[in-house]
Every structure is written in C-alpha cells, then in structure tokens.
Amino acid sequence: MNQIATPKGHPKGLYVLFATEMWERFNYYGMRAILIYFMTDALLFNYPFASNLYGGYTGLVYLTPLVGGFIADRYWGNRNSIILGGLVMALAEFILFGCASIYNSSPQIASVLFYTGLGTMIVGNGFFKPNISSMVGQLYPDQDKRLDAAYTVFYMGINVGGMLGPFICGLVGNTGNPADFKWAFLAAGVGMLLSVITFRALKDKYIVSHTGAPVGEVPAHMKESKHFLKNPVSIR
Template sequence: MQPAAAQRAQAIPASTSHPKGLYLLFATEMWERFSYYGMRAVLVLFLTDAMLMDKPFASKFYGGYTSLIYLTPLIGAYISDRYWGNRRSILVGGLLMAAGQFILFASASSYGPVATHAASHWLLYLGLGAMIVGNGFFKPNISSMVGSLYTPGDSRKDAAYTIFYMGINLGSLIGNTITSLIGDTGHANDFRWAFLACGIAMTVGTVVFNWGKSKYLHTPQGQAVGTTPAHSGGINGIYALLPVLLVLVLGVLYLDSAKFPTIAPLLAVAVVGIAYMIFSDKSLSKADIQGVLVIFVVSFFVVFFWAAFEQAPASLTFFAKENMNRTIFGFTLPPSIFQNLNSIFVISGAPIMALLWTALGRRGNEPPSPVKMAIGLLLLAVGYLVMCFGVKDLQPGVKVSMFYLVALYFFHSYGELCLSPIGLSLVNKLAPVKFASLLMGVWFLANAAANYLAGYMSSLYPDPKSTAPAPVLLGYHINNLYDFFMVFVVSATVAAAVLLLISGKLVKIMNAREAEAA
C-alpha cells in the first residue's frame, strides 16, 4: 500500500459491520446461484430421462459442461482486468446466462416422445454454451469485488466471504427446491419448467445488480470499484468477439462429448499459459511471486475436494434414485431434492463457522488457511466413509436408508465451509492487484479440472444391471458401491495429509506477502 493510501485507510474508524455493497453482491449471487444450481440439480436427470443418454455418457457430458463453466472465467477475468471492468462484465454475463436458461426451456419443450428431435439437441448445446460464456464474465468478477470493498489486512474479509457464501447456498437452496418440485416429477415434459424458473431468477439477479451498483459498490474511502479500467481501448470490440467465443465453446463441448477429449488438454494449456503470464511479469516482487505460488499449490489440493464433492448432481443423484429409500411420511421425495441438504447445512453452519473463526482469532488460536482447508478434505473423507458403512455387503434390491446420505451431506457441507470461502479469501489476500481477477480465475481453473474429473469418476459408477465388465481405475476394480465410495475416502485423506505436512511452509510465505501488502 502506498503511504497516502495507508493514511486514508487509517483515517477510517474501525467497524465491525460490513459495507452495504456486500449485501448487494450477496443478493446478486443468490439469484445467479438459484439459476445455476437449480438447473444443475436436474441436468443429469434431464439428459438420461428426456435426452435418453446412458449414465456414463451423461456423466461425462455433465463433467465437460461444468468444467467449461469454470474454465471460461479465465477469459472473462482477463477481459475484465484490461477492458471492461467488473461491473460491465457482470451485466453482460448475467444477460447471457439468462438467455441460456430460456434456450434450455425451448430445448426441453421441443424434444420428441423418444428424444430424437434434432432441434432439442442443438438447443441443448446452444443453451449450455451461452451459460458457459456468460458465467465466464460473471463468476470471477463478482467474487473479486467482495474483497475490493475492504482495505488490505481488514480482519473482516474471511467473515465477509463466509456471508457471501451464504448467499450462494441460499440461492442454491431456493433453486434446488423449486426445480426439483416442478421439474423432477417423473414426467420428462416437466423439466422445461425448471429451466424457465432458472431463467427468470437469472434475470432478476442481473436487474438487482444494475440497480444498486453505482450506489453501493465503493471502497471504504468512497471510490467506486469495478469500473472500466483507465486507458482501456477496444471496449466495444470485445462485443464482436462474443459470438466467436460462443462458437468455440460449443465446438469444444461437442467434440469432448461426442468425438474425443478436448477439455483436458485445454486445462493443461491454461495452467501453463497463466503461470507463464504471471511469473514472467518483471514488475512483481519476490513476495508477490511467492504468494502466487501458494495460490497454485492450494488450488491443486482443491481439485481433490471438488472432484469428490461434485458427485452430488451426478453419481449421488443416481444413487438416490435407484438405491435409496426416498419415502418419508408416505411421500416419495424426488432424487434431485437431496442436493438441498448441502445448502441447508451450509446456511445453518456458516454463522457457526464465522463465529468460530472470529473467536479463535481473538484468542490467537485460529488455524491458518491451509490447515482449515486440510480439515475440509478430512471431513469430505468422513462423509464418504459413512456411505461405505451404509452400502457394505448391500444385497440386490435392498434400499439404503436416506439418513446415510444426510450424514454424507452434513460432513461435506462443513468441509466445504472449511475450504471454499477460506480459499476465496486466501486468493484475494495473496493476489497482486494487477492480477486479482486472473488469479481468481486460477481458483476456478482448479474447479474446472475437478468438475471434469468428477464427470469421469461418475461415469465409473457401478450399474448392477449392466453386463459390461466392472470399471477399473488405476488397476482398482470397482465392483460395487462400496468400492466406488472408497475411492473418494482414500483420495481425500491422502490429499489432506500432504496439505497438512506442507502447511507450515505455506503459512510463512503467506505472512511475508501480507506484511508487504500492509
């Protein structure tokens, strides 16, 4: 921080309340997450029940879509940093995502009785493509704006990201509930109503942001945040590139799902390209470079978490539909609605975790961010271990109690609270200002790799009705559900152990970076 900026920051009285801009971003993100998670809750079921894709293909298709959802923020962040700024990027992204949902509504309204209508498939790709491109502009910019509302070193940042995370999960809860009840009814024609509701929600979120952006989004010193960068030429030219970007995304999604893997090489190129772009910048200090290294290392471990966590809308939904007793008080619950458990536990647990971190911080006992994230990985492993007990020696035709899945989501949700908001805050703290949005994109790049891997892992889900040989992963034969869930127990436990071992070194680098920023 420059001396003049430091003096202005010191002139501002300390406050325990949060700026109103946080709650505007909270509301915007809530409606966007309604749209995304509401659609995601029924997407795999729409692919299998309406589009008549088999489970392995639908799983990989879902993984490719969600991977691109997290890959395009790299492009959106780059354009935002240099041309558009956060505000314009969020508005354009929101409009594109709303359009994508309405196109999915058209797709779900036009398919034939046996899902052979060509228009429905092309509209499916077009709708998902519009959402992928729109999310690329929306996601990294709204997340990075949260940190912009606070001064460097403000102790409220972790709590702010936890509050912001509650908006994500509140939107997910509302969206999942509505789309499950009106879309996942057992009748394939009803999926369209889920997509329509998501389109309306995304439109509302975009309007809310546009209404409040000028009034509430500013620094503690009163300077507007997220505006168009100075000396940003070619603003309008970017609009002309949007159709090109959409065509490229559609091509990649089609090739990856129908022809040959294309997303995995793109992920590798993206990692190498971003690393070169950042580490070759001579204006960065040694502490800046070390801070970026921490972001890359932590992002690697995040892949293990999300690859297992993102089984929720894929293999875990298959499990809920086929192997779980979903009847309660005489009513059979739709399989997609169980994804709501994550939101319920996060919303109820977020205040508890925020208070816990604050209380430990006052006493000087708060675990550093890498340790919190390792704890999150361990809780993820415990959730799958519970499922292993539930399905061990399961006989054909026997249904598992839904409370095993409830327990899994409980542990996963508290693991998520230890990892995701903490990771967002860590990126914001360590990223050099000039690469703030791009490094938030790196965080989402880890999610892209994890979601792609999640789709592949879901395709290994054992189907007792299949006559094909048992799936094999690195020589490990997945003969039943116990074998399948044990894969995630082992991978998450090993990742947590390694992260704990190197956490001391990471913390030293983080402390040096934050001291320089102050």
C-alpha cells in the first residue's frame, strides 16, 4: 500500500511566525524584566505593593487570551487579532515610555499613564498570544510528522525573544539612573512594531496551508453574513 510522502523541511510560514513571536516575546519579557525596578526606583512604590501589582498584571496577561481566542474564533480570525493585539501592545509600551519620561515632573499624570499602559498591554496580549500559536498547526496537513518539530522551532523563537528582551531592555533601561527606564519601554515598543510589520508584510505570501489556502482568516460564517449584507436576497 502506497503512503503519501511527507515533504522535507518546513513551510516558510513557520519562520514568519517564528520571527513574529520572537519580537513579541522580546517586547513582553523585556518590559517585564524592568517593571519591578521601575515601580520601586522611579514611581517609588513600596516593594510589597509593587510585587502584588506585578503578580496581578502577569495573572491577567494569562487570563485575557481566553477572551481573545474566543473573539478570534467567532468573529475576527487569527490574522486580524494578531495585528490588532500587536498594535495595542506597541501602544502600551509607548504609553509607558511617556510615563517614564514625566514621572519626576508630573507624578500624578505618570501614575495614570502607568496603569493605562499596563491595562492596554493586558488587552493587547489577550488578542495576540493565543492566535499566533494556533496558526502553527494550520500550516500542516493532518497527522503530519513534522508538526512536533515545527512547534519546537516556534518555541525556540519564544526563547530567543525571552533572552534578548531582558538583556537589551535591562542594558539600556536599568542603568542605575531612574530616568533611563524610558529607553527600555521604547526598545520594547520598537520590538513589538517589528513583530507586527513582519507579520503584516509576509502573511499573505507565506501564512498559508499545505493547499495554498490562507490561514487564520475571518471565520466563514462572518464572511457569509457580510456577503448577505452587501447582497441581500429578496424574500417573496
């Protein structure tokens, strides 16, 4: 009995997702690496409060993907959710950059910007994180033997970003001078924009299934409803 041969190598879409996730993790872990230091050294929060706030923030970061994944599956699709989530996360970093730029001269405004930035980051992560992981499996046919290796490659991107983010953001931001924390947030924001640009520029060409069909588009029932609204069928 003839068996269908499994192609060698991986689709190029895997490496697009690798780079997209790498820069997003650069952003997330880079910002997290200096967050406690920023709260205690610049905003002058006491350590117990800063620690509890940090824990609440990371907890919500892992909770909101439940909502983001549901909305993507039902309404927006993976692609739109990733782009939206990435842009919202980049905005969050730039809000935190503004906070770190004026914390000394306008502490009340800086406090508002800080909580706004954290909240925005939580929302953006909820849309980004669950959707990019699910797209890896959609690049391959069912029961493809390469899938385990594909997720290994993908998680290497997470590890690379998780290593570079704290190193770069800590190097430019945690210098001993609280005024330099803003550069860490700026670097993280630039990394997030690189993630979105990479995905947006290459998704149509490379993020496709083994049959060549686009992966992660708007769900079929939403497309049908839009088509109905544009071309309503008269009832007789």
